[in-house]
Amino acid sequence: MADDSDIAGANVIADALKEQLQILALMSCAPTEEVMKSMYLESLLPCGKIAIALQSAGIKYIGMRNEQAACYAAGAVGYLTGRPGVCLVVSGPGMLHTIGGLANANLNAWPCLVIGGSSDSDQEGMGAFQEFPQVESARLCTKFTARPSSIAQIPFYIEKAFRVSMYGRPGACYLDFPGDMINGSVSNNDVRFFPKVCAPPKVLADPDRITDAANLLIKAQRPLVIIGKGAAYAHAEDSIKDFIDRFSLPFLPSPMGKGVVADDDPHCVNAARSRALLQADVVLLLGSRLNWILHFGLPPRFAPDVKFIQIDICPEELGTNIGSERTIGVAGHLDAAVQQLTTQLNTFHRGWKYPSRTLWWQTLTDKISENKKKSIALSRDPSIPMNYYVALGKIQSMIPKDSIIVSEGANTMDIGRTILLNHSARHRLDAGTFGTMGVGIGFAIAAALYAKEHCPEKRVVCVEGDSAFGFSGMELETICRYKLPILMIIINNNGIQFGLEREIWNDLKKSDDLPAMLPPNALSPDAKYEKVMEAFGGHGYYVETPSQLEQVLEKSLTIHANEPVLINVAVSSVAGRKQQASRPYFKVCKFCFIWNLTG
Ligand SMILES: Cc1ncc(C[n+]2csc(CCOP(=O)(O)OP(=O)(O)O)c2C)c(N)n1
Ligand SMILES: [Mg+2]
Numbered sequence: 001m002a003d004d005s006d007i008a009g010a011n012v013i014a015d016a017l018k019e020q021l022q023i024l025a026l027m028s029c030a031p032t033e034e035v036m037k038s039m040y041l042e043s044l045l046p047c048g049k050i051a052i053a054l055q056s057a058g059i060k061y062i063g064m065r066n067e068q069a070a071c072y073a074a075g076a077v078g079y080l081t082g083r084p085g086v087c088l089v090v091s092g093p094g095m096l097h098t099i100g101g102l103a104n105a106n107l108n109a110w111p112c113l114v115i116g117g118s119s120d121s122d123q124e125g126m127g128a129f130q131e132f133p134q135v136e137s138a139r140l141c142t143k144f145t146a147r148p149s150s151i152a153q154i155p156f157y158i159e160k161a162f163r164v165s166m167y168g169r170p171g172a173c174y175l176d177f178p179g180d181m182i183n184g185s186v187s188n189n190d191v192r193f194f195p196k197v198c199a200p201p202k203v204l205a206d207p208d209r210i211t212d213a214a215n216l217l218i219k220a221q222r223p224l225v226i227i228g229k230g231a232a233y234a235h236a237e238d239s240i241k242d243f244i245d246r247f248s249l250p251f252l253p254s255p256m257g258k259g260v261v262a263d264d265d266p267h268c269v270n271a272a273r274s275r276a277l278l279q280a281d282v283v284l285l286l287g288s289r290l291n292w293i294l295h296f297g298l299p300p301r302f303a304p305d306v307k308f309i310q311i312d313i314c315p316e317e318l319g320t321n322i323g324s325e326r327t328i329g330v331a332g333h334l335d336a337a338v339q340q341l342t343t344q345l346n347t348f349h350r351g352w353k354y355p356s357r358t359l360w361w362q363t364l365t366d367k368i369s370e371n372k373k374k375s376i377a378l379s380r381d382p383s384i385p386m387n388y389y390v391a392l393g394k395i396q397s398m399i400p401k402d403s404i405i406v407s408e409g410a411n412t413m414d415i416g417r418t419i420l421l422n423h424s425a426r427h428r429l430d431a432g433t434f435g436t437m438g439v440g441i442g443f444a445i446a447a448a449l450y451a452k453e454h455c456p457e458k459r460v461v462c463v464e465g466d467s468a469f470g471f472s473g474m475e476l477e478t479i480c481r482y483k484l485p486i487l488m489i490i491i492n493n494n495g496i497q498f499g500l501e502r503e504i505w506n507d508l509k510k511s512d513d514l515p516a517m518l519p520p521n522a523l524s525p526d527a528k529y530e531k532v533m534e535a536f537g538g539h540g541y542y543v544e545t546p547s548q549l550e551q552v553l554e555k556s557l558t559i560h561a562n563e564p565v566l567i568n569v570a571v572s573s574v575a576g577r578k579q580q581a582s583r584p585y586f587k588v589c590k591f592c593f594i595w596n597l598t599g
Contacts, residue, residue, distance in 0.1 A: 003188035009151045009181045010046070012191055013115065014053035016155035017086060019196055020162045021059060046182035047090045047117035054088070062449065062482065064442070067094050069472040071101020071114060072442030075172070076429055078111035079233060080450045082199065084165045084173070085111075091118045092130025095176075096137065100436065103141035106172040107434040108256075109230065109314075111165035114138070114174045118147075121178040138174035147176040152190040154181075159194035167200045169314040170233070205311070205332030205340055212328045213284075213309045214344040217247075218352050220282035222360040224269075225249050226294065229256035229432075230287020230313065234334035236260070237425040240286060243342050248353045250364055252276055254288045255413075255430055259422030270418065271375075272367035277301050279363065285310045287334045289317060291433065296321040311337045375418065384545055387575035388412070391491060392419040392463070394546050398553045399461050399487075404447045406430070408440040409465020410497040411576055416463055431468075438471025440464045441488075445475065448484040459487060459557070466492040466523055473532060479564045480536035487556050488566040490529050496521040499573030530568040538564035 007015075055061050064070040067089045077085025089095050095116040105112035116138075119128035138145045144164040148157040154177075161173040217223060231240055237260045244251055244261050250269045251261060261268065269276045277283075277295070283306055288294065290308075295301035297308060298321065308327040310318050311334060318329025330337055345352055355361075378389035388411055396419050399405075406429045407416045413430055422428045429443040444462035451458045469490050479486050493499045500508070500522045511517040530540030539560050541552040549569060556565040 005188055006185040007188050007191060008049070008053070008185045009154065009177070009183065010049040010053040011057075012151055012154045012186075013050050013158070013177065013182070014057040014059065016158040016193060017054065017115075018057045018059055019155075019193055020158060021083070021086065046177075046179040047088060047094075049182055050088055050115065050117070050177075062445070062478070064445070064478050065474045066472060067097035068100050068438065069442040069445075069475045069478075071098040071112070072104060072436075072439045072472075073446040074114070075101055075105030075108065075110045075112040076439075076443040076446035077450065078105060078165070078170070079108070079229075079429070080426055080446065082166065082233070082235075083111060083197075084113040084162060085446065086113045086115060088115045089117070090130065091116065091134065091179075092132045094130070095134045096132065098174075099137065099141060100438075101442075102138060102172040102174060104432065104434045104436045104439060106141050106143065108432045109170050109233070110172075111162075111170040112172040113161050113165055114172070116174065116176050117182060118176050118178045120180045122180065124178075135174070135176045138176075141172060142174050143171040145174040145176075147178070148181065151181055151184055151186045152192075155191065155193045159197060162197045166197060169317075200333075202333040202336045203313070203331070205330045205337040207340070209328060209330045210337070210340045210344050211348075213311075213330055213341055214349060216282055216307060216309060216328060217284065217341075218345070218349050220354075221358075222279055222281045223249055223284065223354055224276050224280035224282070225251040225284045225286060226254065226288045227251055227257040227260045227286050228254040228288025230289075231260050231334050231338075232257055232287070232425040234287060234313070235425070236286070236335035236338055239335050239338040239342065241265075243338050246342065246353065247345060248356055249284075250276065250361070253422075254293060255417055256428050256432060257286075257288060258417070258428045260425045262423040263421040264423070269364045269368060271371045272364045274301070275367045276364060278303065279360075280306055282307050282309065284308075285312070286338065287312060289433075290321045293433065298322070311341075379419075383572070385570050385572040385575075386544075386546060386549075387572050388415045388491065388577075389419065390546055391549065391569050391571050392416050394549050395461070395463065395489060395553065396420050398550065398557065400459055400557070402427070403459045403461045404429070404451060406440050406443045406447060406460065406462040407464070408437055408468040409463075409491065410467075411493070412463060412465035412468070412491040415577055416491075420463065437465075437468045440468055441472040441475040441479070444486045444488070445478060445482075445484060448479075448486050452484075459561070460485070461487045461489065463489045463491065465496075466490055466494065466527065466529070467496040469529065470523075473529070476533050476538065476564070476566070477536045480533070480538045484564060485562045486564055488533070488564070490566065490568045491571055492527065492529065492568055493571045493573045493575070494525040494527070495519075495523050495573055498576065499523060499525065501573055525573070528568065530566050533564065533566035536564075538566060540566045540568070542568045542570070544570045 071087045074085030074087040098114045119131040148154050165173045241261050244267050290297035311330045315331040379393040404427045407413045408431045447460045508517050530542050533540040543549045
């Protein structure tokens with residue numbers, strides 16, 4: 001029926017978004033109308049209007065403290081749900097704060113959408129309040145960036161942004177809305193809303209490539225499967241678990257591919273990672289890219305003549321860094337392609353499975369037990385302050401098996417990756433492809449909102465280095481305001497990967513030229529991060545020993561199970577990873593450890 005009443009731009013945005021959103025929550029830092037009025041900025045900060053319109057349309061609104069953390073959260077919502085999380089931000093500095101989040105989501109191949117307000121179009125180029133070339137700024141870190149051509153066309157752009165962010169290789173999108181578009185209105189008759197974008201098609205792989213892949217795999221002497229977060233995103237866990245079991249293949253998870261097949265599965269060779277990479281002769285990549293995380297697929301970390309089978313949603317990815325002659329590139333949806341490969345092996349190589357008694361398995365299992373022995377010895381070290389293995393080992397022994405684990409830091413994340421085990425797909429969120437610090441709290445907020453809607457019985461456990469925590473620490477207030485039951489654990493070594501021992505700190509702080517004296521990686525010893533949580537109404541604890549950690553974990557997981565908790569865990573400022581076979585990361589310099597960029 002024709003409706004000749006008018007509709008405001010803000011309401012067109014809200015109604016179009018409502019059509020597309022999956023998890024009805026939106027991360028934002030837009031001021032409310034009251035704040036705008038009190039600031040006399042109503043005409044200049046029109047984003048608040050969108051926020052109110054969204055809430056009126058029934059979309060839940062999560063007001064965060066910094067746009068950057070809000071955008072990290074939106075990216076994580078995208079990863080967890082397969083539809084972009086949406087982040088609404090004010091113009092200029094607000095929009096610019098989302099650049100880190102847009103880039104992080106885009107490099108992780110996660111769907112994410114930022115809606116930015118911008119100054120009125122008739123003030124463009126005049127030096128308007130918070131004016132900035134926002135569309136241009138977003139372009140380098142998004143798949144699609146646009147400013148709608150009219151109010152009536154807004155639903156078209158929103159539908160397109162959702163579709164582009166979800167289809168093909170997922171990624172980030174940005175839409176820009178000048179104030180006059182948000183405040184203006186059009187006749188309802190002129191607006192055409194688009195139906196919800198449906199899930200992307202499961203693109204099948206080229207059968208010839210599947211044949212080639214199967215033929216290469218069965219000839220492998222030392223096969224290795226690497227499971228990436230692309231496999232987690234594709235919900236390929238059942239097919240991959242079946243594939244690994246059926247053909248009895250050793251596998252390594254990438255950092256966020258952990259849990260697609262459980263870390264304690266007997267085929268998991270994570271504890272022999274370097275050896276497995278170096279000696280494999282055929283590597284099957286499942287949604288995992290040959291970027292820095294996998295040492296580009298090149299020597300000295302891989303054998304020079306290793307062959308790859310790459311399965312990826314994005315054809316352009318196939319052959320990256322290694323050239324196409326050393327890889328069988330299979331483009332397709334991970335779940336579909338793995339099933340095709342399974343069928344191929346079952347049909348044309350009936351009964352094939354990689355033998356369990358081979359020198360390769362022996363090499364891997366020997367290395368695993370050697371490395372496990374070293375980790376166990378470290379985790380029994382009775383020294384106080386604790387080392388990472390003791391603290392993380394205690395956490396691993398107490399948190400529920402199906403926890404959603406968020407983790408960031410250097411040592412905290414790297415060592416945590418081997419000690420904190422995952423048993424389900426999409427239950428691990430960390431600094432990811434971009435290596436971004438500061439993502440953890442936004443991710444934890446996203447995970448808690450996701451869990452509330454889909455699996456309220458699951459715990460969100462966020463294990464942060466003290467430096468990583470500092471990037472978005474004020475979001476503790478957000479956690480407390482929305483009563484999100486997140487268990488935050490700070491592994492506090494007073495520093496970025498390493499800190500200063502107390503005696504050295506006490507000596508140095510007598511200096512009246514601290515910028516000249518304090519090592520670049522040192523942070524304050526005795527920082528009482530737990531007090532920040534208490535300041536906002538959550539529970540905070542500080543612990544120094546394994547038994548104190550055990551007691552407060554017990555309490556946090558029982559009587560405080562539904563509340564925000566922060567445990568500040570003091571660990572040794574000089575403890576690090578166990579000796580690595582590969583090159584060292586640091587060299588010692590006077591008081592401190594300096595980044596050794598050349599390795
Ligand atoms: C946005 C951003 N800034 C800086 C860095 C460089 N960086 C890498 S790890 C790290 C912090 C490591 O310290 P912490 O979180 O305390 O973990 P630890 O290794 O001490 O356990 C930093 C700042 C980064 N990766 N991302
Ligand atoms: Mg630290």
